[in-house]
Amino acid sequence: MTELPPPKPADGTQIQAALCNPQRLAAVRETGLLDSIAEESFDRLTRLASKITGAPVTFISLVDSRRDFYKSTFGMGAPLDTQRQLTGRTFCHYAMVSEGPLVLEDATVLPVFRDVPTVASLGVRAYAGIPLKNEAGEVLGSFCAVDFKPKQWTQQDIEVLVELAHSTMREIRLRRALQSAETLNQQLLQQLQKVDELNLALNELARTDPLTGLRNRRAFDDSLELELAVVERTRSPLSLLMLDVDHFKQINDNFGHTAGDKVLRSIAQVLSGCVRIIDIVARVGGEEFAVILPHTDATGAHEVAQRMRVAVAQASWLCQPTTISIGAASLRDAESARSLFARADAALYAAKRSGRNRVVAA
Structure with missing residues (x-):
């Protein structure tokens, strides 16, 4: 596990292609999490990440074509803790195209990261991000931890973040399964209502004289x-x-x-x-x-x-x-x-x- 080397010129194109990939964007939308409210099932994961790694800020980021949406944040502070989104190039974009964890002890050392908004305006120095991949291998976003001073991430830190990223995906799958079950339940209720209506109609037909419309x-x-x-x-x-x-x-x-x-x-x-x-x-x-x-x-x-x-x-x-x-x-x-x-x-x-x-x- 090493820090990300200076990106090649093609990396920007690679990131843009990933951002706009229709299959990936569809997978992000299918989670139903974009612009959703905070949920304790996700918040407990970011709290745990901060407690174990000592990182003051942790968050779960979902990346669509124009912004990062923070499903859960811990220690982020205003205005990001209320706006819960960020536009422009972010660390999560680099994590999204990385082969594994993206780990930076000091982002200011690498010129490519100096203009990242969180570095330039918020003073973020250290970053560790784990890609959030679904079953099809599409990257939805990343599970991230940051520090405002250089930080030497330990092997345990990264292992914890990887496990919490897996837990995040399990939570997303569970949430989708529950939503699917609720949708199926609603469809079943609608079908049962239709069956009841048909039964009532059939019962009425069985009790009605077809020629005159009177009772039979x-x-x-x-x-x-x-x-x-x-x-x-x-x-x-x-x-x-x-x-x-x-x-x-x-x-x-x-x-x-x-x-x-x-x-x-x-x-x-x-x-x-x-x-x-x-x-x-x-x-x-x-x-x-x-x-x-x-x-x-x-x-x-x-x-x-x-x-x-x-x-x-x-x-x-x-x-x-x-x-x-x-x-x-x-x-x-x-x-x-x-x-x-x-x-x-x-x-x-x-x-x-x-x-x-x-x-x-x-």
């Missing part, structure tokens, strides 16, 4: 059970309407299934316009609909049913006049969903048998 039979059955559970707790009234499109087969036979589908969609819109937000309208069969009416007794259910019947009969239909028959049933004490549905369904067929376009209560 599965959703209707679930909703009716839930409403019965509410009634059991609150003792509030509950009614159910079963509806069927009169002579719907004639519409399909005479005008085609496309026309029949349009009729079903239009009826769904009419029915939805006749209910409250708490009411539940569902398509439970080919041309059959059901309406759950929470907090509604038999009188209220009959009024809603008549409103629906009249609204459908008075609507404009492209194919032929269209009407609906309705069966209404109100929940009895301790009655099951199946029983309520069966009574409303029986009332519906009674309405159809008695002439259609009417409401029959169970």
Whole structure:
């Protein structure tokens, strides 16, 4: 281990090429450390370096194309301890292109170093710098110790600085690994959120009638059970309407299934316009609909049913006049969903048998 010999004229070109090397600059940026705040995990390394070597100033320097950024400093003093960067040619540039540790007992002895800013303006005399290399061999910067008077660096000093430089790189790798893990974790959370959203959408699709956009039979059955559970707790009234499109087969036979589908969609819109937000309208069969009416007794259910019947009969239909028959049933004490549905369904067929376009209560 010897002091750096006087650089040859090509050394300036060599340093400039290293400073502007795109692979090296990319590696420096990938650390995520440029312009980052001070961190104890790095500061403890520079403190330890000063304590062991006796150097009054130690620092970790990352070198980009236009400046040295000090990730950690110890004993540097104003203004560098607050600005944490330095422009112009520095010792770290020479350390960056050295084959190993750059060790100077007195920088003023060599003319090439006399104009280095830290020598010219800050009075630095002694310097020891260890290149910080990543796994690909790119030099990110250096781990440095300096003194303001000539210093004879010992073998132990250099070995300590080399080990601390290795520790610095381990810390950088660990930091990147943690950042990568955090990024992956965020991506995983985003993917899980998307999966949840897709599951919700799929669940909604599974509970929605694709033709009319109303709830389907599965959703209707679930909703009716839930409403019965509410009634059991609150003792509030509950009614159910079963509806069927009169002579719907004639519409399909005479005008085609496309026309029949349009009729079903239009009826769904009419029915939805006749209910409250708490009411539940569902398509439970080919041309059959059901309406759950929470907090509604038999009188209220009959009024809603008549409103629906009249609204459908008075609507404009492209194919032929269209009407609906309705069966209404109100929940009895301790009655099951199946029983309520069966009574409303029986009332519906009674309405159809008695002439259609009417409401029959169970």
